[in-house]
Structure formats: C-alpha cells, structure tokens
Amino acid sequence: MATKLRVGSGVDFHQLVEGRDFWLGGVKVPHIKGALGHSDADVLLHAICDALLGALGLGDIGLHFPDTSNEFKNIDSKILLARVMELIKKEGYQVVNVDSTLCLQAPKIKPYVPVMQQTIADILGVSVKEVSIKATTTEELGFVGREEGVVAYATALLEGC
Template sequence: MSRIRIGQGIDFHQLVEGRDFWLGGVLVPHHKGALGHSDADVLLHAVCDAMLGALALGDIGVHFPDTDNTYKNIDSKILLARCAQLIGEKGYQVVNIDSTLCLQAPKIKPYVPQMQAIIAGILRVTVEDVSIKATTTEQMGFVGREEGVMAYATVLLEKMAQ
C-alpha cells in the first residue's frame, strides 16, 4: 500500500420529528432529528466511510451493521473512534478531513468549532486539520424540503513512521 491514501465518504439520513439531531458529535437543537439505527450522525458516518474507504476496508455498514443490536442507538463518536483504531491497526493515521453538510436548517455555523474539537480529539489531529462546511440546496430536493440531511467527507491518511 502507498504511504498516502485518500478516501471519500457520503451519508444520508431521513429527518423526523421526535429524534435528537446529532451532527459532528454535537447535539444541535432542532425540531427534527436524523432517523437511523445509531444516533444517525450523518457527518461522523461520512468521515468513518472516508477513513475506511481510504484503506479499502469497506464501509460502516460492514463493520457496524444495522442488523446488530449492539449498535442500536450507539453514539457515533464511538464508531469514529473504532474506525480510527482500525486504520491505526493498518499503520495509518489521519492527516486531514474536508467535509460538507447539506441541510436546509438549522444553521450550524455556531456549532462548527465544537464539532471540529470533538472530531480532532477522537482522531488525534488538530482542529485546523478538520474542515466542516455547510450548504443548503436552495430549497430543492429532499434536503431543501427538510426531509433529510446528507454529508460528504474526504480524508487523507498517511502511513505512520515505524
């Protein structure tokens, strides 16, 4: 395997009433939350998939299947830490992350620094190594109608020095 590896992840979740809205490890106040087997943190799931994909290790569904009740309502920060452990076992570490959240509401700018700090802490990188951007879809499609949320993430991995 090469010394540098790049991975791309994407995730989608339906938005529904009566669920907490977790994004980037932060509970974001909103009248809807993401529906899923876990806490449905779309951003952390996209980052996990990007990390796993960089090393051709499959995706989070392979490692944490929604058919396994062990992962029912699990905190996605635990999944992110386990993905970090998996890439560490292969001799790699995260260099940086670039991610984009697609959602119509709520505005997440006030929560981004906390999200960056949480992700950086779990992955043992600096806050400056974690980019989180957000965009709306200009009220188009399922995101624009607030029926769902999606996230993209790109992760650069580097082989650790022996």
Template sequence: MSFRIGSGIDFHQFAEGRALWIGGIQIPHHKGALGHSDADVLLHAICDALLGALSLGDIGVHFPNNDPRYKDIDSKILLTETMRLITEKGYQVVNVDSTLCLQEPKIKKYVPTMQETIAGILAVSVADISVKATTTEEMGAIGREEGLMAMATVLLQKI
C-alpha cells in the first residue's frame, strides 16, 4: 500500500461585518474572517494538506483569490473539489488531524458538527477527523483577536 502525508496551514484576519465560518459551519461571533471566499481557515488548511500530500500545489493554485468565480464561495465547495482531485489520483483519506488557533470564540461545543461536516465531504468516519483548538495565551496578533489560523495534517492511502 502507498501512503502519503500532507500538511496545511492557513491564516485569516478578523473583520467586522463578516460571518465566521470554521470547519464548514457558521460560528456566532461579533467578527468574521476576512478573505476572498468565506475564509474558512480550517477547510483551507485541510485543502492545502490534501493537495500537498500529492504534490498538487496549494489552494491558491486551484482556487485563486483574484478569480471572481471564488468570491464569497462556500469553502465546503473548495474541499469537495479538492477531494475530487485526490480521488482522481487514486487516493482516499485515512485521517485528518487539525488544530485551530484562536483566542475567541471558544469552539469546543461546535467541534462535533465540524467533524461531521468534514467527514461527510471526505468520505470517512467522524472518528477519522480530529479538530482541536488552542489559544496563544493572549500573545501576538491571534491573542489580540486580530485573526485566527488553522493547521492540518492528512494521511492518504492509495485505493
């Protein structure tokens, strides 16, 4: 069997007047992430990890932030399209391990729904999707609630 590992990372600033999307779901918060798409840092990091595992470039190669087709697009669509590319190459997801880094809001109660959403798109069980969160203990831009970031690692297996 052939296995491939990929890692991804994404950052977005917080901005007033934007919805906050993390892990494919909307999280109630007074600020949202700023970006060309819906700026879902978790799904973007997972996309990059999937693409990186097979040396397919990064999310910006496939979904450029200057392309009007992707303006305000739901990142679940980007993840679905990324998964199509992975499947076309003859691979399937074994598991995803991810970490969100943000001071606020607290996301613990939303994690099961994020896991369900991501698992559904990647065609794996919820037990194969890990979503963790941490703060920066109020240090730096994330600690000042200027933005958020996510990291993801994926393991792919040749079908």
C-alpha cells in the first residue's frame, strides 16, 4: 500500500505593541514589544497550527479556537498546538516535518531557536531535526520593517499511520 502524505501551509500576522510579552515558538523572547492577540499571540505556533490543520482539510485555527471564546482568552498557544496534534492523531496521521519562517525586524531570535525547536518537537512528537525555524527581516520595509507587526509562515508534511 502506498504511503499517504499530506502537505499544508499556514501563515499568521500579529500587531506588535508595548506592554505585551513576546511569545515565539512557545518561548518568551525579551523585547520592548509583544504580539497583540486574543491568546498569547504566538505567531509561529499559530502558523504551524494552520499548516497542520490545512494538510488534512480541517479548516484553520480560528475555526477550532475562535477569538470570540473566553475559553481561549490569553491561552498558551502550546496548548492549542497540542490540541491540533490530537486532531491529527485522531485522523490517523503523524508529523513528518515542519518548516517555518519568521519575518521580524527585531529582536534577533537566533539564540532562542534551539529551545523553540525543542518545544515544538516535543509537542509534535518528532525530533528537533524535523522542526526548521528560519528568520528574516524585511530590510526595514513595510509594517514588519517598522516593527509594527510580525509574520510567520509554516509548511507541514504529514504521513498516514
């Protein structure tokens, strides 16, 4: 029998504001601004959730965890990713790998990438080598370059168990 593979992509945007913690990849990153959102606004985990859900045609993060629900107010996005993984397993799939890109002008995240990878890998049930996190600036162009917002893109590959 042929292996069943499914690929999904996700993208998320959040405004940056003063007075909020900055969560990226399940890690609190020191910065003068943080992402604004109903949950902890972890743009990277949200993009990964959307990639995983999209791979199986299960809608998006807003469908499963609406920002109109008090249940998800200020929720840790690691909990959302874990719940998405429950759905993936229920459908009979497992994660092969995730590739992601963060677009932000500041702060530099290189020192935090290994712990982000480990955090995500632990939730997804894969090795750290299967979680790629890259970052880029926009060379001070647009809302990202002006440090008004942050963007994350993710692609996930799933395999039927």
